Amino acid sequence: MSAKVVAIIGSPRNGRTLGIVKQFEQCLKKLGNIDFEYVFLKDVDLKACRGCGACLEKGEEYCPLKDERTDIFMKMMQADGVIFASPVYSLQVTALLKNLLDRLAYVFHRPCFFHKTFMPIVTQGVYGYEGVLKYLAEVARFWGFKTCPGLGLTVAWEKPLPAEQQKYDLETAKAAQRFFSYLTSNTDSIPSLKEVVIFRSVRAVHSIEAGLARDYRYYKEQGWLEADYFYPTRISWYKQIIGRWVEKQTIKQALKAKRAL
Ligand SMILES: Cc1cc2nc3c(=O)[nH]c(=O)nc-3n(C[C@H](O)[C@H](O)[C@H](O)COP(=O)(O)O)c2cc1C
Incomplete structure (x- = not known):
């Protein structure tokens, strides 16, 4: 079985969140033939939404901002699975990721990601990942995705202790297995x-x-x-x-x- 996965990284630095996603990638690649691509929001040209509403009302092609929004959207459309990864910032996703959600807000009106698997990966210092995982899963459901239960981890600034590392390894491997089974299943989610x-x-x-x-x-x-x-x-x-x-x-x-x- 082969599949294409795109991971959108919402952290403004190559830190712990990226480390977890890389570990997730390795676990996933052990399960099947996976083409795993990264999109670093900190490095792409994605301007801040101006709130004109043209994408909602007239169509996304009427957005006055000329940048890489459509390229990111196309990468998501061409993938079988999509990961949104973010550290918790002030109990939410980072501004970089929130801006992407706003720039793609027209998808709430015209959902298009059916039969694709989505999983959120969220890291926190102390508190907040549960709310952020729930938020991202809800956005993805509105957009049409088959949403797989996400991976939330508490990470320290400094290098993890061996016991902490063991926990990350276990949780990340379990998350990769979950994601893989959604990716390879032909069944769509039953709507609530x-x-x-x-x-x-x-x-x-x-x-x-x-x-x-x-x-x-x-x-x-x-x-x-x-x-x-x-x-x-x-x-x-x-x-x-x-x-x-x-x-x-x-x-x-x-x-x-x-x-x-
Ligand atoms: C601006 C800022 C806001 C943060 N807000 C929270 C928060 O609300 N809750 C929390 O548990 N951790 C918070 N943190 C800690 C990060 O979520 C945590 O350190 C995360 O693992 C960093 O990921 P990174 O290494 O990929 O940047 C915050 C960190 C920063 C820099």
């Missing part, structure tokens, strides 16, 4: 009730063309205006019922708001 409800309510707004026209066209092209979800999957009866009800209510409210204009 929340995901079904979000899909249905967003699609409801698009279906009456109350949404952003660009998003409406995208949903139409993908066949999502008639589908049960973004991709064929098993959705239990109660999620279907609640989803349909929410969709009807959303349409009702949107029509009412339109009439009131």
Whole structure:
């Protein structure tokens, strides 16, 4: 089995986070034929989002910033697996990684990373990785990824003690195995009730063309205006019922708001 993986490194230095990702790469390469590529956000030309909203409203090609955003996006699109790695900075991802998320915010509107595996790798000094892992996993789910439980580690500034190193080795090897099994599995994640409800309510707004026209066209092209979800999957009866009800209510409210204009 061979696969392409891209690791986006959000740390502004070649420090502990990179060390963990390198270790993860070695473990992963023992499991299969993996082409592992790095993108160092500290070294790429990725300007700060200006918040004009052109990507959301008109399309990503209307972004006024000319830099390497599309190259990074294409690397992610061409990969089977994507890693976002970041140290915890003030209980969040680093500004470098947050800027990438903002620059790709149009993907929340027009998700496109289906059938690809995602895993977050987060290091902390003391506290915060749980929240950051959860945050990155949620972003990735919105973007369409199959999200694998992440790797969070507490690391010291100085060289780790042998017992600490043993813990990193074990946790990193386990994470690589998790990632590999997601990567090699053909099954997509089963959507949660929340995901079904979000899909249905967003699609409801698009279906009456109350949404952003660009998003409406995208949903139409993908066949999502008639589908049960973004991709064929098993959705239990109660999620279907609640989803349909929410969709009807959303349409009702949107029509009412339109009439009131
Ligand atoms: C600006 C800054 C903010 C930080 N904020 C946190 C934090 O909120 N929680 C925490 O546990 N560690 C925090 N740390 C520590 C880093 O998360 C930790 O040292 C990390 O392993 C560094 O990764 P690196 O070696 O890849 O830079 C912070 C470090 C810096 C430089």
